[in-house]
Every structure is written in structure tokens, then in C-alpha cells.
Amino acid sequence: xxxxxxVIPGDGIxxxxxxxxxxxxxxAEDVVDGFKMDLEEFNYGADRYLEEAELIxxxxxxxxxxxxxxxxxxxxxxxVPTGVLEQGILLNLRFYFxxxxxxxxxxxxxxxxxxxxxKGPEDVDFYVVRENTEDFxxxxxxxxxxxxxxxxxxxxSIYEAKFDLDLEADADEIAYQIxxxxxxxxxxxxxFAFELAEDKGRERVTSVDKANVLSHVYGLWREVFEDVxxxxxxxxxxxxxxxAVTMWFVKTPEWYQTVVTPNMFGDIITDLGAMIQGGLGxxxxxxxxxxxxxxxxxIHGSAPKHAGENRANPLATxxxxxxxxxxxxxxxAADRIEQAVxxxxxxxxxxxxxxxxxxxxxxxxxxxxxKVRVG
Ligand code: IPM
Ligand code: MN
Numbered sequence: 001x002x003x004x005x006x007v008i009p010g011d012g013i014x015x016x017x018x019x020x021x022x023x024x025x026x027x028a029e030d031v032v033d034g035f036k037m038d039l040e041e042f043n044y045g046a047d048r049y050l051e052e053a054e055l056i057x058x059x060x061x062x063x064x065x066x067x068x069x070x071x072x073x074x075x076x077x078x079x080v081p082t083g084v085l086e087q088g089i090l091l092n093l094r095f096y097f098x099x100x101x102x103x104x105x106x107x108x109x110x111x112x113x114x115x116x117x118x119k120g121p122e123d124v125d126f127y128v129v130r131e132n133t134e135d136f137x138x139x140x141x142x143x144x145x146x147x148x149x150x151x152x153x154x155x156x157s158i159y160e161a162k163f164d165l166d167l168e169a170d171a172d173e174i175a176y177q178i179x180x181x182x183x184x185x186x187x188x189x190x191x192f193a194f195e196l197a198e199d200k201g202r203e204r205v206t207s208v209d210k211a212n213v214l215s216h217v218y219g220l221w222r223e224v225f226e227d228v229x230x231x232x233x234x235x236x237x238x239x240x241x242x243x244a245v246t247m248w249f250v251k252t253p254e255w256y257q258t259v260v261t262p263n264m265f266g267d268i269i270t271d272l273g274a275m276i277q278g279g280l281g282x283x284x285x286x287x288x289x290x291x292x293x294x295x296x297x298x299i300h301g302s303a304p305k306h307a308g309e310n311r312a313n314p315l316a317t318x319x320x321x322x323x324x325x326x327x328x329x330x331x332x333a334a335d336r337i338e339q340a341v342x343x344x345x346x347x348x349x350x351x352x353x354x355x356x357x358x359x360x361x362x363x364x365x366x367x368x369x370x371k372v373r374v375g
Pocket of ligand 2: 267268271
């Protein structure tokens with residue numbers, strides 16, 4: 001079966017890491033019988049926005065909805081006010097395709113320096129299931145009292161804030177933003193986590209929230225977690241507050257098997273997770289709609305200061321490609337890619353700067369692609 005993949009290289013280092021990701025996918029295509037891809041590139045990102053004042057055209061959504069998956073580099077550019085590309089492209093796609101799961105494996109691969117003293121690959125290997133369409137990400141909020149009282153279009157409000165702040169300053173001005181948890185939204189994310197735990201033979205699911213303070217929203221989250229957990233009597237469960245979990249991830253990462261958490265906390269704790277798995281250069285993620293079009297990306301950003309240097313570590317993107325194939329049911333190709341990454345790291349000859357070497361982005365892509373080919 002031919003897998004139709006929409007590719008969005010994006011901004012900054014995005015195109016460089018995506019190029020290596022595709023190199024590796026194509027190597028797998030060459031050697032795995034029955035695995036074929038049909039790639040189509042979409043130029044969404046800063047350049048297009050600055051030239052055409054457009055983020056994603058209507059027909060872009062239509063074309064992407066005919067794909068089996070989306071492979072994304074990174075978004076964000078210093079020439080565009082913060083939030084415009086992230087919200088207008090990345091979050092828009094997550095919401096449009098109802099990618100309600102953000103799956104982020106936290107796995108320390110061999111030969112990767114771990115910043116936690118005395119911890120190795122056997123200690124850092126868990127999944128974070130981040131709910132991906134609710135919580136503080138629903139963009140429900142506003143500003144009142146000051147002149148900026150209407151909800152302005154994002155880029156305009158940022159420009160106004162930047163240039164007119166003093167003129168419009170009003171000490172009474174307030175802003176509010178509301179987090180939303182729905183029973184349905186919580187349930188589908190929590191159920192996904194339990195199914196994943198079962199599937200991967202993990203004995204424990206930890207729910208991370210802040211129900212002691214934000215008891216309306218996370219109180220509902222907890223209720224749903226308790227309800228769903230009854231259907232999985234063989235899986236151990238626990239609740240942890242998000243502040244505490246940042247401490248325990250560092251102290252005893254080996255305790256964690258599967259973690260499920262609302263969107264905002266999931267965003268924060270997976271950057272911490274990335275560090276304990278050796279850095280952002282190694283952390284992939286999947287925005288998953290099990291019944292629809294899913295999108296895979298490294299969890300790092302566009303790192304504009306490294307753009308064009310052929311220096312960034314492409315492994316997060318390569319591993320995101322591996323997750324994509326696994327989601328598409330291309331088991332053999334996915335396994336081959338993960339094994340190739342492990343082999344390259346074990347050999348230790350090709351290492352990018354973030355993991356103590358001086359190899360280039362493309363050298364890392366070449367090395368993994370080569371291993372995929374030889375098997
Ligand atoms: C991430 C990013 C995004 C998020 C931003 C860029 C909108 O930080 O994927 O973790 O907050 O989800
Ligand atoms: Mn993030």
C-alpha cells in the first residue's frame with residue numbers, strides 16, 4: 001500500500017531535519033517489501049506568510065485531509081510575531097484534524113549522555129500521553145477595560161502591544177484565559193493511555209494534574225481517570241501533582257511507565273522529559289487522531305539561530321518518522337529505523353554537537369539511512 005504523506009518542512013532548522021528524516025524514510029522504502037510512499041511538500045511557514053500573508057489556505061486543509069499522515073519539521077521565525085505561526089499552523093492543524101493525542105515517548109537511547117547522575121537507558125523509558133485539543137489551548141479568553149478590549153486578531157494585538165503599550169496602558173486592564181476539560185476529551189485521552197499501557201506491557205498509568213488548586217477542570221479529569229481505570233483492573237494507577245512530578249522525573253524516572261496529562265502540563269513536562277532522554281535533539285512526538293490524519297514532528301522548535309548551519313541533530317525528526325510508520329502500521333520499516341538509530345548511536349562514530357560530537361545534520365541522516373539499508 002502506498003502511504004500518502006504531506007510534508008511540511010517549516011521554518012528555521014525544520015527543512016534541514018526534515019530532509020534527513022525523508023532520507024531515512026526513503027532508505028526504508030528501498031529495502032522493505034511492500035512499503036511505498038508518495039510524498040507531497042507544503043510550503044507553510046514564515047516565508048510564505050511574509051510573502052503572501054497566508055498561513056494555510058482552505059484548499060491546503062483539503063489536500064492534507066487526503067493524506068495518510070503529515071510529517072512536520074518545525075515552526076517559528078523571529079521575523080513573525082510570536083504565536084502567529086505556532087497557532088496559525090501547528091495548533092490549527094492539531095485542532096482541524098482533531099489530533100487529540102500528543103504521544104511523546106521519553107526514552108534514553110544507548111550511548112546518549114543523560115544529565116541525571118547514575119541513570120541509564122534502563123531507567124528512562126516511558127510514555128507521556130498529552131491530551132492535545134483542550135485545556136488552556138482552546139483559546140478562550142479576552143482582554144477587558146483597556147482600549148484593547150475586543151479580542152483582536154493575533155498578529156495585530158501583538159504589534160499593538162509592542163508599539164502602543166505606553167499609549168494605551170491602563171492599570172485596570174485585565175486579561176483572562178480559560179482552561180476547558182470535557183468528559184469526552186479527557187476520556188479519549190485517558191483511554192488511549194490505558195490501551196497503550198496494555199499494548200506495551202506497562203504496569204502503571206500515572207495521571208498528572210493540579211486538582212488540588214484547579215479543582216474544577218482537573219477535578220473532572222480525575223473523575224474520568226477513575227472511571228476509565230476501572231475498565232483496566234490489571235493496571236496500577238496513581239495521581240501525581242504536576243509540580244511534584246517535575247521533581248520525581250528527575251529523581252526516579254524509572255518509576256514511570258505511562259503518564260497521562262492535560263495539554264498544558266503535558267507541554268511542560270515533555271520538555272523536561274526531553275532533557276532526561278538526552279536533549280531536544282532526541283525527542284519525537286506524534287499528534288494522533290487514531291481515526292484520522294495524524295501528524296508527526298520533533299518536539300523541538302525551529303531553533304532559528306542554528307538554521308542553515310547543518311548542525312542540528314535530526315534524530316528527533318527521524319524518530320518522529322519512525323513513530324509515523326508505526327502509526328501507519330508499517331511495523332517492519334518502523335522497527336528497522338529505530339534499530340538503525342540504536343546501531344548508529346552504539347557505534348558512536350557519528351555524533352552531532354548536542355551529544356558530544358561534531359558531525360553534521362546530514363552526516364547523521366546518512367549514517368542512519370545507511371544502517372537502514374544494510375539492516
Ligand atoms: C509543542 C510546542 C507547541 C505547544 C507550541 C509551539 C504551540 O511547544 O509542541 O510542545 O505548546 O504545544
Ligand atoms: Mn512544547
